[in-house]
Amino acid sequence: MALRWFQRLKQGLAKTSSRLTDGVQGIFTGRRRLDEEALEDLEDLLITADLGPATAAKLTAELARTRFEKEVSGEEVREAFAASITDILAPTAKPLEAGNDPTKRPHVVLVVGVNGSGKTTTIGKLAHQLRGQGKSVMLCAGDTFRAAAIEQLRIWGERVGAPVVARDSGADAAGLAFDAYKQAREAGTDVLLIDTAGRLHNKKDLMDELSKIVRVLRKLDETTPHDIVMVLDATVGQNALQQVQVFRELVSITGLVVTKLDGTAKAGVLIALAETFGLPVHAVGVGETAEDLRPFKAEDYARGLMGLE
Known part of the structure; x- marks a missing residue:
């Protein structure tokens, strides 16, 4: 394998x-x-x-x-x-450890990133992998700004066997996250994955929304979210550094997932990200299927980048 x-x-x-x-x-x-x-x-x-x-x-x-x-x-x-x-x-190179600690149930992972980065798809793939490890997973369709994101997460939920907490487009994302956390806790769910909006054309609105989600979650459990994972699209190249900087001003990012490495000749940006921010890289994606997102391994990436066996 x-x-x-x-x-x-x-x-x-x-x-x-x-x-x-x-x-x-x-x-x-x-x-x-x-x-x-x-x-x-x-x-x-x-x-x-x-x-x-x-x-x-x-x-x-x-x-x-x-x-x-x-x-x-x-x-x-x-x-x-x-x-x-x-x-x-x-x-x-640090895998995302979620659902292993019984004192963190649910283990809450807030997933952030700009729209188009592969954020919602990444949540579905992470859910697939967690389910494969025998963990129970709940999904929260917190990108209420885009109806397509809500529907996309519902499809992934059906595919991987994970319930999805969702409301209509335009609903309050923080209130939805609050309800999802309560449902996950009552159900004894191992991991709750929360999608979020990623529009950057109005940074203040995004900042207010993300801050509110974190604030309401901490009303239920002051240690949440346990992880704030940012999804980055490698095809944007050096712009990925600016995206990380913007989101770090909004929330305390704990790790990265880098997607679409197969669609770019600029995959070296991952190295620039490591040098600049030193954030954990949990996983990398090189395709559309759930199996194309895997835990990040530094030596494999480096040798693959240099065309070596």
Whole structure:
């Protein structure tokens, strides 16, 4: 299973890895001395994959520290980059632990992110995985701003066997979250996953709504929500950093899920996110099915990004 997932991840990262692999091999045809010109070319290449200038500079500096003025091959460069990227990402690779602590029942996960990031779909996939672990799950359709999100969550609920607490479009999201928590507690549900609106064109409204959801949940249990997970769409590249910064001003994000890595040549943004914020990365997504969202593993990601087995 682990090998199959690595191959799926590697395929999902192909748009980024092919750019990096072809670029590195183009700079190092056969073997070449690692001089200043080669380092500059490598740094530019890493930036085009959206690793960000700071991360690109750090990776090339580490490579120069051990290989400067030495003859190297493209594969040796990719191996070195993969090792450095693994070191950067390893501290952030932390699966979402929900439903394991009987003192947190329900374990409340508030899911945030801009509309279009894959937030509602991610909730459905997380519910599928939790159900597969034998946990009971309840879903709350808290993105009451979009009727489509409510319907989408209902469909996922039917698919994975999880009840969905929902109201009509335009309903008060905080009141809905309050009711969902009470129902989940009365039912002895292990995990409650709460969807939220993600519109950023009026940040004040979003801030007020998210703050109110957290406030009303804490009337029932001051430790909730136990996790505030932000879902990010990798195809937006460096804009993902700005999105995280905005949401961190609204709520205390505890972890990230990065989706749509298969749809972009900018998957290196995950490394920039780790360098900039150091937030736990719980899972990554490389496709539409529930099986295409898996816990994040730093070495698998780094080697897949560099086109290595």
